[in-house]
Amino acid sequence: MCRVRGFSKILWCWCAPHVHVANLCSFRALTGHFRFVKRWRRPVERPHSWLFGGKMILDGCAIVVLEVVTPEMRKSTVDCQEESEESGDERRKERPVLAEEQGQDMPVDIGSIELDSDAEEVDLNHCRIGKIERFETLRNVRVLCLRQNVIKKIENLESLTMLQELDLNDNLLTRIENLNALESLEILDLSFNSLRKIEGLERLSKLKKLFLVNNKIVKVEKLEHLQELEMLELGSNRIRSNRLTKIEGLRFLVNLQELYLSHNGIEIIEGLENNRKLTTLDIASNRIKKIENLNHLVHLQEFWMNDNLISNWNDLDELNNAKELQTIYLERNPLHQDPQYRRKIMLVLPWVQQIDATFVRI
Structure with a gap:
């Protein structure tokens, strides 16, 4: 077992029938009670257990399932989540930040990441990127994954006019903005952010899939x-x-x-x-x-x-x-x-x- 963002992850080649899946990456097929799922995520709920945080992702050829919470733990988990929504800000203010934690939380400058200017798919998942910038060289990119970073604002994407899929799942976004230039966009994932309104999508007339899971x-x-x-x-x-x-x-x-x-x-x-x-x-x-x-x-x-x-x-x-x-x-x-x-x-x-x-x- 290894650790992912504070949870244990377990590699599955066979999925149990009673698992909650709220977030899937691309994979071919699932067995058991799971049906075939197209690219990305299909919420699948089962009664007897669920995933803490409701996330399931692909790792290599196997399914990665975040730590499963049993039914007996479910009520206490939900209570903790509700309490976190109401008082999380206060607790964060009260809690001192340790020096080593402060270093870990520092956003990464995207200039330190080597990008292939000819790539059609760019995956910058979980790189602790704090700002969208310096993508002007990505002339051919059609799929851009910025999942699980610390991005607070959608910006500097005007040059990516060929982009068809944009994944900003699990960041720190509070507004949908600055997407007007992405008129070729077909898939947009803004799940697991802090969005309060649906806005800024007027020019995305070719959009076919829109994911706004777990916002506000x-x-x-x-x-x-x-x-x-x-x-x-x-x-x-x-x-x-x-x-x-x-x-x-x-x-x-x-x-x-x-x-x-x-x-x-x-x-x-x-x-x-x-x-x-x-x-x-x-x-x-x-x-x-x-x-x-x-x-x-x-x-x-x-x-x-x-x-x-x-x-x-x-x-x-x-x-x-x-x-x-x-x-x-x-x-x-x-x-x-x-x-x-x-x-x-x-x-x-x-x-x-x-x-x-x-x-x-x-």
Whole structure:
């Protein structure tokens, strides 16, 4: 075992069925209960364990899983996270910084890193870069990864007009800005930052995938120009007692195929009338009491509705038109307590192939 940012990492060639994956890098396929995942990340939740910090990354040919937290530890972990959100700033002010820690936290000058001016993919993951600069020489770069650094501002990217993928996951960003020159951008990852608003995306008309996981966004807005968008990830957006509480601002995203809104404070399923191409809808871990306004989603293949407040079996009739539905998650809703839980789902939706983490027996 070795250490990564304070956690132990474990190399897996075979993944256990009950693991929470909130952040994946590129890999070919997964076995067990995991389905094939395209480049980057697909949130996959399982009931019996989860990953501390919710991250899973690729290391060589094996999957790297950060330290798994057991169910018994989960409540205390969540309590610690909530306490950290409310009082973390005060604790940081009170705690003295040791000399050796101060040296470790010093940002790295990107001038000290050798860059290949002809490279099409540049990976500067976890290099402690503090400022985006000196990228003018990257004439051909199409993929730029700046994940897990200490960047506080998006800037100095104007020369990267051919850039198609930009990864700024896990930095210190507070605003989306200075992206207007990146008109060829197709994939943008700004997850695990401290963004409070969706803004500055007006010129990114070719954007197809947008990841804003685990920020502090409380409203879906200013997306009307992203009409080519196919995937939108807004899971785990909350700041203290405020969370993303309403599905809105998606009216113009007519090509949207995957929408992830888990771990927020949404109470009503609404605002999806124009998103008829949706194949994946993840609204797990919210406060929803009724399955509604979904009968037009005839191409839906995966429906993640676990950890909500669904209690009426008649709600499943809303999915009768979703003949392509393969996977449905309803565990840890009130109706999950029904002894005939799986049987009743199969009676209403006989074409479903997987209920929660278990495949349906034919």
